[in-house]
Amino acid sequence: MGAKQMKCLSSSSPSHTPKEEYIIAKSEDSGELVGNHTEQPQSLEDVVKSSATDPYPGPEHVVKEESSTWEEQLCAQQEQLEKEMQETRKMVSRLQALLLHGSLPEDEQTSTLSFGDTASSEQQLILTRSRLDQSMEESLDLKRELLRYKQEARNLQAVKDALQQRMSVQEDSVLQLKQELLRSSMTREELEGQNVELERKLSERNRLLSEYKKELGQKDRLLQQQQTKLDDALRRISESYHRLSGCENNGYSHMMDTSSAVFQHRMGDELQLVRDALRSLRDSFSGHDPQHHTLDTLEQGVASLVDRLHTSDTKKRPERKGSTRSPGRKANHTDRESWPSTSKIAHSHSSPVLSAAASTKVLYYTDRSLTPFLVNIPKRLGDVTLQDFKAAVDRHGSFRYHFKSLDPEFGTVKEEVFQDDAVIPGWEGKIVAWVEEDHGEGR
Structure with missing residues (x-):
């Protein structure tokens, strides 16, 4: 019986039967160990039953997935297979732990199985190989988990890089917005400064305008005064001319000459007064004031009027002399030469006559x-x-x-x-x- 058990343990089978037979043979040698291992087939069967009774996609689930695309179905099946593989690996690990230690990993028993002194080296080798297989399986699981974690880390790193890139883009956008905000603030401050400057200039212009209005009012009053003086001077000139015309029939040529000389003198004085008034009025205006043209026109008009009066007086004087001379008295050549000529009448230097x-x-x-x-x-x-x-x-x-x-x-x-x-x-x-x-x- 024992030879048969050792022969079975030495056979290389992919299943866990040699381990189970070894546990059964060991249970015959030790009652306590047999009592522990008699429960293992029951727990193994329970595990197999539980794995056999795991929920698989039923017909209803398949009918529900028919409406989805084939990619979603493949993804769902792949996820389901991964879950089943993980559960299968867990069960295998539990079975190996149960076979090696006589208890499940979640149990708090730290005691390990000890073989008797009669255990052969071949059994120890098989046990060592089993532990090595278990360690290799655990190592493979750890490697798979490590690869999965590395893949997750790479994915997270890619997500992190993408987020950092987006963050840099957002930071650039925020920086650009801040620069635009700063430029807008500077532009607003500049516009506010310009508005303040324009308001100051406007107030200054308003003040100057009020001053100019005051000066214009004063100049208007001065112009009215000068106009009044000019009207008085023209009126006096006209009165002098009428008085001179009233002396045409007095019969005395000497008086006419004297009146003419007096008229010329008074006319020059009046014209000088007018020109003085115009000069003072012209000095009261600025260099490019449009009122200068009005004053120039007024001065030329007065000069033209006086010139016409002098021309009319010059034409009428020979007629008056001829009409006032008596028939019995003829003027000799000496008298005619002694009369003042119209071309030699003295004029004031200010008169344009x-x-x-x-x-x-x-x-x-x-x-x-x-x-x-x-x-x-x-x-x-x-x-x-x-x-x-x-x-x-x-x-x-x-x-x-x-x-x-x-x-x-x-x-x-x-x-x-x-x-x-x-x-x-x-x-x-x-x-x-x-x-x-x-x-x-x-x-």
Whole structure:
């Protein structure tokens, strides 16, 4: 019996029958050991029954999975097979532990099976091989778990890398948003600063506008005052002219000459008063004020009016002399030569009333007005000096005088004249000049 058992243990069978026979033979030698191992077939059968009665996919489960795709079915079957393999491995490990130690791994028994001194070395070798197989199986399980854990670690590392990449992208996006927010904040602060500056400029402009309005009101009042003075001067000139006209039939030529001289003197004084008023009014405006054009037009109108009055008086004087002379009294040649000629009547240097017989037209420009001025100088072209031009222009202050002339080498040029007794050059029968204020710059 014992020989047969040892022969069975030495046979290399893939099943666990030699181990079971060895346990049965050992149970015959030791009653206690037999009592323990008689329970093993029962537990082995229970394990086999439990493994046989494990739930497998029934028909109902198969019918439910028919609606899913074949990939899902394959995945589900693979998972089910993996679970079964794990359970089978656990059962094999429990059986090996039961065969080797006489108890299950979950039992707290630490005692190991001890063979008698009569145990042969072949039995110990078989036991060692069984333990080695169990260790190798456990090692394979551990390797599989290690591979699975490595795969999970690789998957987790890939997920971690993907998450880190997404995090870096999100951080870049957040950084870009912060930069845009910073630029927006800087732009907003800059706009706020510009708004503050514009508000300050607007308040400054409003203040200047109010000041300009005040100055304009003052200038309007001054203009009204000067206009009133001008109207009074014109009225006095008109009254003087009417009084002179009332003396036409008095029969005394000497009185007419005297009245004419008085009229010329008063007319020059009145015109000088008007020009002084216009000059003071012009000085009250800025250099580029549009009111300068109005004042220039007014001055030219007054000068033209006085010129027409003088021309009318000059034409009427011979008629008055002829009508007032008695028939029995003839004026001799000496008397006629002693009468004052109209071309030799003295005029004020501020009056533009000039003789048309021997006069020169002067067209001059100023830096305060875009409209040129036209005056007459009672001298022929070529005899007019800078002093005569200054007297005709009648402007106070320091000025520089340029005149249009023809140069043999350069053609048309602007010639500046400095000395008062220098002769002014002409241009096509008249004088064209530019009067500029002298600001003290070096010539």
